Amino acid sequence: MNHQPNILVVIPARGGSKGIPRKNLRSLAGRPLIFYSIRNALASSFLVDVYVSSEDEEILSISEKFGAKVLKRNDEDAQDVVTLDPVIFKAYKQAEAIEKSNTILS
Secondary structure, eight states: OOOOOEEEEEEEOOSOOSSSTTGGGSEETTEEHHHHHHHHHHTOSSEEEEEEEESOHHHHHHHHHTTOEEEEOOGGGGSTTOOHHHHHHHHHHHHHHHHHHHHHHO
């Protein structure tokens, strides 16, 4: 029996950046930028639950294709003035509920 705890990885990937809009979808060496964050998180030697939090449907769709779980962020939490603290906390609460329901269904 493995007693190693699961680690929650939250990758915040807002689509509405002012500096470089939708930068997470920009190509780097033939892959969208978000791919590299997801790949590195999934390659962890720990048990990880990798979630991408975004308000952008395309970012969420691509993230799922690369193996991440996704959390739809509401538009209010995707504004420039919102810090990462509430985004990460809400993602944690959403992921916790999802993981608990998956455990119950297993």
